[in-house]
Amino acid sequence: MLEPAFEADVVVVGAGVAGLSAAHRLTRAGVRTAVLEAAPCAGGRMSTEKVDGFRLDRIGQLLTMPAAPSAAHPDLRLTPGLGALALRAFAPGVLLHGDGRLRHAGAPPGGGSAMGALNAMRALTSAPRRPSLPGLPGVPRSRSHAPGTRTGVPRPRTGAPLGGPVDQARLNAALARIAATPVDRLLSRPDLPAAQALAARGLPARTVDGFLRPLLAALLCDPELTTSSRCADLALRAFAGGRLCVPEGGAETLPELLAGALPPDTVRTGVRVTSVSTTSVTTAEHGEFRCRAVLLATGARSAAELLPGLRVPGFHPVTVVHHTTDEPPGTGAALLLDADRGGPVAHTAVISAVDPGRAPAGRALITSTVLGPPPPDLDTAVRAHLARLYGTSTTRWETLAVHHTAEAVPAMPPPHDLRRPVRLLAGLYVCGDHRDVSTVxxxxxxxxRASAAILADLGAAGSMHQADPAPASRTAPPPAEPAPAAPAEPAAA
Known part of the structure; x- marks a missing residue:
C-alpha cells in the first residue's frame, strides 16, 4: 500500500551536492523540505566504491582550495554542513611528463605573488646558461634521465615541455597575474574555445602545449579544450591562487556531510519521481507529495525527462582506473600530467600519498583518469602508458576497478552562460552544475542560487545570493529555454 501523501513546503528532486546545498539553505530559513533520491544513497556522481579497504572514486573531480589555510573556498565555507569537511592537498603545482622526462611546474616562487614571480624571472635571466632545475622531492630518476643531472630532473633543452628557465619564469609570472586578476575582468574577455584563446595569449607554443593544455584538460575534463575560455580562465585562476585537493576519505564524504547535517528524515532515498508540477511531485513508490514548490536537482538529462524543453548539454566522458601495488612509484603526492599525450591517461596520482585513508596499510592506490572515449583494450593501454609515465614496470599492479561514466561532466562550449536561470516558473526551479560551471x-x-529564488518567491527570510527575476505567471507550462547569454555575474569557479 502507498504511504499517505507527505506534505512539505519544498520538494527537492535529487540528492546530489546541488540539491543538498539548496536543502540546507531552505531548512535553515524554516522551510519544510523533503529531498527525494532515486538511488540507494545520496551523492549523485560524487560516489565512492569500497573494495577490500580501498576507497575508489567513480569520477574524482579535482577541487581547489586557496593557498592560505584560513581562506576556505567561499562556497565550501558558506554551505551549511561542510564545516567538518577535510581536504587533502596535492603537492604544489603539478608534475609533467614530456620528452621522456619529469618536470615540476606551476608552483611560482615567492608564495605565488606576482612580485615573487617577476623576481624569479630576473634571477633566471641573469643566471648562467643551462642551469639544472630544482626537482620534485621523491621523484626518482627514470631510465630516460640523462646522467649528471641533479635529483633526476634534466637540464632544459630544445623541445623540452616548458622550454628554458626564461619560459618557465614567464609562465610563473603569467600564473601570478591571473591569480590576481578580478573575476569580472576575466569574464569581460571575448568568449572563445579555450584552445583558440590560449593560442592568442602570447605564451610560447611549448608552454601552451606542454603545460596549459594538459593542466586545463585535467581541470575541465575536456581533452580537446572546446570549453569556454572564460571558464578555462576561472579554472586557471583557481589553480594559480591555491592548491589542488580531494575530499578526505573519498568524493562521497562531501555529500555525506551535507545529508547528515540536515534534519532527520529530510533525505529519502530509493524514491523515483515520475512527474512534477508547481505544487506536487508523483513518485513510483509513495504516490503524490504535495508541496508549494519543486526544485529539480538531478542531472541535466533526468531533469529534461521530467520537464521536456529543458536544454540537455553535451557531456565529457570520463573513465577512472584504480590500481594497487606494494611498491608505489616515487612521485609522492604530486598530480602527474602527460604533456606529450602519448597514451590514454590524461592525469594520474598515487592518491594514497595524498589521502592515506583511501588505501589499507602497506598498499598504494594509484588512480588514473582517461578523458574521452576509452580505447578498446583499456587495461593494457593504461598499464603501458603508466609504465612510461612513472618509469617503472606495472605488470604486477592489481586492477581494483574501472569506472566509466559517459555523461560525467556537462560540456561548456562558448558562449557559456555561467548563470543559467534556476527559476522556470514561480513554484518550479532547477539547479545543478549544468546551470552554472561544471565543477563541484x-x-x-x-x-x-535556486534556494534564494525559492525563498524570495515564498516570502521567506532573505538569502545569500540574489534571486533571479520573478516570472509573470505561475500556471503557464514551462517554456523552452532561451539561447545562452553573456553572464550577468561571476559564479564560483
Missing part, C-alpha cells in the same frame, strides 16, 4: 563548486553555487 559550481553545483554548490547553483543550489544556493
Amino acid at each position: 563548486q559550481g553545483a554548490l553555487h547553483s543550489g544556493q
Whole structure:
C-alpha cells in the first residue's frame, strides 16, 4: 500500500551536492523540505566504491582550495554542513611528463605573488646558461634521465615541455597575474574555445602545449579544450591562487556531510519521481507529495525527462582506473600530467600519498583518469602508458576497478552562460552544475542560487545570493529555454 501523501513546503528532486546545498539553505530559513533520491544513497556522481579497504572514486573531480589555510573556498565555507569537511592537498603545482622526462611546474616562487614571480624571472635571466632545475622531492630518476643531472630532473633543452628557465619564469609570472586578476575582468574577455584563446595569449607554443593544455584538460575534463575560455580562465585562476585537493576519505564524504547535517528524515532515498508540477511531485513508490514548490536537482538529462524543453548539454566522458601495488612509484603526492599525450591517461596520482585513508596499510592506490572515449583494450593501454609515465614496470599492479561514466561532466562550449536561470516558473526551479560551471563548486553555487529564488518567491527570510527575476505567471507550462547569454555575474569557479 502507498504511504499517505507527505506534505512539505519544498520538494527537492535529487540528492546530489546541488540539491543538498539548496536543502540546507531552505531548512535553515524554516522551510519544510523533503529531498527525494532515486538511488540507494545520496551523492549523485560524487560516489565512492569500497573494495577490500580501498576507497575508489567513480569520477574524482579535482577541487581547489586557496593557498592560505584560513581562506576556505567561499562556497565550501558558506554551505551549511561542510564545516567538518577535510581536504587533502596535492603537492604544489603539478608534475609533467614530456620528452621522456619529469618536470615540476606551476608552483611560482615567492608564495605565488606576482612580485615573487617577476623576481624569479630576473634571477633566471641573469643566471648562467643551462642551469639544472630544482626537482620534485621523491621523484626518482627514470631510465630516460640523462646522467649528471641533479635529483633526476634534466637540464632544459630544445623541445623540452616548458622550454628554458626564461619560459618557465614567464609562465610563473603569467600564473601570478591571473591569480590576481578580478573575476569580472576575466569574464569581460571575448568568449572563445579555450584552445583558440590560449593560442592568442602570447605564451610560447611549448608552454601552451606542454603545460596549459594538459593542466586545463585535467581541470575541465575536456581533452580537446572546446570549453569556454572564460571558464578555462576561472579554472586557471583557481589553480594559480591555491592548491589542488580531494575530499578526505573519498568524493562521497562531501555529500555525506551535507545529508547528515540536515534534519532527520529530510533525505529519502530509493524514491523515483515520475512527474512534477508547481505544487506536487508523483513518485513510483509513495504516490503524490504535495508541496508549494519543486526544485529539480538531478542531472541535466533526468531533469529534461521530467520537464521536456529543458536544454540537455553535451557531456565529457570520463573513465577512472584504480590500481594497487606494494611498491608505489616515487612521485609522492604530486598530480602527474602527460604533456606529450602519448597514451590514454590524461592525469594520474598515487592518491594514497595524498589521502592515506583511501588505501589499507602497506598498499598504494594509484588512480588514473582517461578523458574521452576509452580505447578498446583499456587495461593494457593504461598499464603501458603508466609504465612510461612513472618509469617503472606495472605488470604486477592489481586492477581494483574501472569506472566509466559517459555523461560525467556537462560540456561548456562558448558562449557559456555561467548563470543559467534556476527559476522556470514561480513554484518550479532547477539547479545543478549544468546551470552554472561544471565543477563541484559550481553545483554548490547553483543550489544556493535556486534556494534564494525559492525563498524570495515564498516570502521567506532573505538569502545569500540574489534571486533571479520573478516570472509573470505561475500556471503557464514551462517554456523552452532561451539561447545562452553573456553572464550577468561571476559564479564560483
